[in-house]
Amino acid sequence: MNVLQFIAQNHIEVLELTAEHLWLVGASIFLAVLIGIPLGILITRWPVLKRPVLGGANIIQTIPSLALFGFLLPAPWIGARADRLAIFALTMYALLPLISGTYTGIKGVDPAVVEAGRGMGMTDRQLLWQVEFPLALGVIIAGVRVAAVISIGLATIAAAIGAGGLGEYIFRGLAMVNNQVILAGAIPAAALAILADVSLGWLEKRLKPQ
Amino acid sequence: MNNSPDHRAAIQFQNVSYRLNTGYELLRNLNLEVQRGETLVLLGRSGSGKTTTLKLINRLLLQSNGEIYVDGRSIRDWDVIRLRRMIGYVIQEVGLFPHFTVARNIGVVPQIEGWPADRIQSRVQELLQLVGLEPQLASRYPRELSGGQRQRVGVARALAADPSFLLMDEPFGALDPITRAELQREFLALQRRLGKTVVFVTHDLREALLLGTRITLMEAGQLVVTLTPDEFLHSTDPMVAAYVDAFKTEISPKSLGQNDPQTK
Numbered sequence: 001m002n003v004l005q006f007i008a009q010n011h012i013e014v015l016e017l018t019a020e021h022l023w024l025v026g027a028s029i030f031l032a033v034l035i036g037i038p039l040g041i042l043i044t045r046w047p048v049l050k051r052p053v054l055g056g057a058n059i060i061q062t063i064p065s066l067a068l069f070g071f072l073l074p075a076p077w078i079g080a081r082a083d084r085l086a087i088f089a090l091t092m093y094a095l096l097p098l099i100s101g102t103y104t105g106i107k108g109v110d111p112a113v114v115e116a117g118r119g120m121g122m123t124d125r126q127l128l129w130q131v132e133f134p135l136a137l138g139v140i141i142a143g144v145r146v147a148a149v150i151s152i153g154l155a156t157i158a159a160a161i162g163a164g165g166l167g168e169y170i171f172r173g174l175a176m177v178n179n180q181v182i183l184a185g186a187i188p189a190a191a192l193a194i195l196a197d198v199s200l201g202w203l204e205k206r207l208k209p210q
Numbered sequence: 211m212n213n214s215p216d217h218r219a220a221i222q223f224q225n226v227s228y229r230l231n232t233g234y235e236l237l238r239n240l241n242l243e244v245q246r247g248e249t250l251v252l253l254g255r256s257g258s259g260k261t262t263t264l265k266l267i268n269r270l271l272l273q274s275n276g277e278i279y280v281d282g283r284s285i286r287d288w289d290v291i292r293l294r295r296m297i298g299y300v301i302q303e304v305g306l307f308p309h310f311t312v313a314r315n316i317g318v319v320p321q322i323e324g325w326p327a328d329r330i331q332s333r334v335q336e337l338l339q340l341v342g343l344e345p346q347l348a349s350r351y352p353r354e355l356s357g358g359q360r361q362r363v364g365v366a367r368a369l370a371a372d373p374s375f376l377l378m379d380e381p382f383g384a385l386d387p388i389t390r391a392e393l394q395r396e397f398l399a400l401q402r403r404l405g406k407t408v409v410f411v412t413h414d415l416r417e418a419l420l421l422g423t424r425i426t427l428m429e430a431g432q433l434v435v436t437l438t439p440d441e442f443l444h445s446t447d448p449m450v451a452a453y454v455d456a457f458k459t460e461i462s463p464k465s466l467g468q469n470d471p472q473t474k
Contacts (some may be wrong), residue, residue: 119294
């Protein structure tokens with residue numbers, strides 16, 4: 001039996017696991033956007049915070065994901081539900097590309113344009129929302145794109161703590177020493193990653209100012 | 211030196227210095243007065259401190275020493291946002307917002323000042339006409355315009371909220387000579403009509419002579435002298451003469467003759 005036959009036979013389960021996977025990734029990217037973009041903006045305004053914030057996000061990035069999932073199991077509230085824990089951990093990992101994308105995007109706006117805005121009497125808030133943020137949006141979306149692709153890969157590991165998702169097949173296949181089952185999880189996960197990469201890449205291109 | 215502001219001057223510098231954090235002095239002990247309705251040209255080579263002087267006026271930079279008065283009031287006492295909104299600011303073409311249409315670019319200051327949309331729109335139309343742009347350009351983006359058109363948009367944007375002051379930093383510097391000459395003529399005509407108080411930065415002597423009511427020569431962060439264009443051409447001040455000479459050589463018959471045999 002080849003992989004495609006396996007997927008066709010178990011298509012309901014494959015779809016369920018894909019939906020779980022998307023939920024884990026979608027929720028964590030959503031949270032990471034809510035936290036990461038404001039933090040990225042904050043460190044453009046308060047340069048003293050740049051090192052601790054980016055440093056912190058960097059350190060999180062160095063923790064092996066399996067270990068982080070394990071560490072968090074005994075944590076109150078977060079550890080109580082597997083998907084909650086997985087979303088929390090994935091959000092942590094997605095923060096760095098979002099914070100640094102927002103920071104680089106805003107810092108990368110042509111200084112002459114920013115100075116023109118300032119010289120015309122824009123307040124800092126007007127400058128941010130009318131000039132800097134829209135012009136940085138392409139780079140910020142690039143950060144979301146990196147975060148999404150990383151999360152789709154990392155989310156497969158969340159199955160190890162019972163959070164579901166396409167990693168279920170990978171771990172099951174590993175236990176059964178059955179490549180077909182591993183691939184039934186890996187191929188849809190890879191397809192999701194490519195899909196996210198292409199669609200966010202398209203969005204990024206559209207939003208980048210010429 | 212008297213330390214009270216001269217209320218007749220529109221802009222006044224009293225013993226102004228500007229130092230970088232490193233201690234390097236970009237401007238030293240500058241004293242300068244800009245009269246209401248005149249076009250004062252700050253002339254000098256790159257690094258002479260002209261742009262720094264300009265940016266001190268709308269407080270993009272804050273002086274290290276001395277006082278600057280705008281409308282008889284110290285710049286430190288002005289609310290910086292109010293101050294900037296009554297001073298139009300034109301820089302080389304790069305300053306247009308690339309993600310705004312021409313109309314939005316021109317309407318920026320009225321918009322942040324909270325004008326109603328229909329008033330902004332009619333003001334934009336008025337300004338397009340004033341600077342000689344077709345009304346249908348309003349919906350274009352800066353990248354779809356020529357250099358000369360972009361610069362006109364820059365001027366229109368600076369005039370949008372009818373400021374009494376205009377600061378212009380080499381506004382025509384990036385243009386080809388023909389377009390530049392055209393814009394200079396239009397600027398003169400416009401200035402005759404509007405009578406703004408203008409501070410104009412350039413390194414181009416011909417531009418300074420053409421546009422300036424008075425010309426201030428700057429060198430190495432210091433003010434050399436302020437003269438009318440006529441006085442400037444005939445000055446015996448060595449630095450002024452050197453500047454004038456540099457331009458004379460540039461357009462001497464000899465150098466022209468190499469390209470055009472008719473002038474021989």
